[in-house]
Amino acid sequence: MNDSPLISVGLPIALAIIMFGLGLSLTPADFRRVARSPKAVVVALVLQVLVLPVVAFGLVISFDLDPLLAVGVMLLAASPGGTTANLFSHLFRGDVALNITLTAINSVLAAVSIPLITNLAISHFGAEGELGLQVGKVLQVIAIVLVPVAIGMLVRRRSEAFAARADRPVRIFSITVLVVVAVGALLGERENLGGYLQQVGLVTGLFCLISLSLGYGVARLLRLGRPQAIASSMEVGIHNTTVALTIALSVLDSTEVAIPSAVYSVLMYVLATAFGFLVTRGHARPDRDAGPVHESSAGEPRT
Numbered sequence: 001m002n003d004s005p006l007i008s009v010g011l012p013i014a015l016a017i018i019m020f021g022l023g024l025s026l027t028p029a030d031f032r033r034v035a036r037s038p039k040a041v042v043v044a045l046v047l048q049v050l051v052l053p054v055v056a057f058g059l060v061i062s063f064d065l066d067p068l069l070a071v072g073v074m075l076l077a078a079s080p081g082g083t084t085a086n087l088f089s090h091l092f093r094g095d096v097a098l099n100i101t102l103t104a105i106n107s108v109l110a111a112v113s114i115p116l117i118t119n120l121a122i123s124h125f126g127a128e129g130e131l132g133l134q135v136g137k138v139l140q141v142i143a144i145v146l147v148p149v150a151i152g153m154l155v156r157r158r159s160e161a162f163a164a165r166a167d168r169p170v171r172i173f174s175i176t177v178l179v180v181v182a183v184g185a186l187l188g189e190r191e192n193l194g195g196y197l198q199q200v201g202l203v204t205g206l207f208c209l210i211s212l213s214l215g216y217g218v219a220r221l222l223r224l225g226r227p228q229a230i231a232s233s234m235e236v237g238i239h240n241t242t243v244a245l246t247i248a249l250s251v252l253d254s255t256e257v258a259i260p261s262a263v264y265s266v267l268m269y270v271l272a273t274a275f276g277f278l279v280t281r282g283h284a285r286p287d288r289d290a291g292p293v294h295e296s297s298a299g300e301p302r303t
Contacts, residue, residue: 012140014177015246016148021170022083022107023152024163030097030104037098040224044102044232047214049109052077052236053117055210059203067125069200071252072260073207074121075244078114079261080106082240083174092276094230102235104149110240111146114247140251145243174242181245182262196259204264205271212237212275230279238272241265 056077060070086099121127156163186193215236219229241261248258 011177011181011246011250012144014173015144015242018170018174018177018242019107019145019148020152020155021166021174022103023149023154024156024166024170025083026100026104026149026153027156028153030101037228039222040095040098040219040228040232041101041105043219043222043224044098044215044235045105045109047211047218047232047236048081048102048106049113051214052211055214056207059207063199063203065199065203066256067127068254068256069196069260070125071118071121071127072244072248072254072257073200073203075114075118075248075252075257076204076239076241076261076264077207078110078117079239079241079244080110081235081238082242083171084240085234085238088234088238088272088276089231092230092234092280093227094234095225095227096231098228098231099235102231106235107149108146110243111142114145114243115141118247118252141247144246177242181242181249181258182265186259186262196256197263200260200263201267204260205267208237208264208268208271209275212272216275216279226279230276233275233279234272237275238268239264241268 053074056073060073065073081099081103083103086096086103088094089099090096152163212233215233216229219232220226224232239261241264244261245258245265248254248261
């Protein structure tokens, strides 16, 4: 499966299109918004970039995972929040503008954090003989993550009408790619799937719940409003697993490394939905002290 042109060429191209679509939804204002709510942005980014890898490492050590599965969990932890987090935040009355800002910044940081954390994991778990993100592969990660986002932003700047028309098709394409790749990764290891699910199912489930809880709990502890706390929880708890799957399959050439992300891509929808209902139960409206939910330039929360 890994050696097929569909994986080695098609999957990176598909991810580039997805990241291009993400770029089409972003503007420089999304980055400038950091100045207006720096506390919320810093809280979520510290959790995403620094705390989640530590949590993932602790879970991997505690459950004594196979080295390749351990690397897969660390790769998952390093992957950025995805545009799906914007949708969940919107559904549960979160601050969608904050999600958009975090997604934009995370997509830039991921080009550095993914190779760094993944290489450290490969080295620590002794997987150098089978894996490795050398300089060329690091540049490949940057190319398929960061460059398409930048191009998408440039296209949006030239033609907002085109960006608006492309939004829905790209979203449908993104979901389709995620489903196909996740199912393909699981089927590719179907002989070992039972054992893998037993090993990583609990780990990835716990990782998702801890991520959602940290995103919400730390934000509330630091006296951020409920909408911002919901946005933080969804951004921290819902990862762009397509990025992790693509890197595992086409860059690292390992289906086993892709398994944690494939399992997580299923669990996160169920757990994030349950978590969203839990934290919004009895709160039909956002906190009054949190201020209004920010809107995009189009006047509607962007999902």
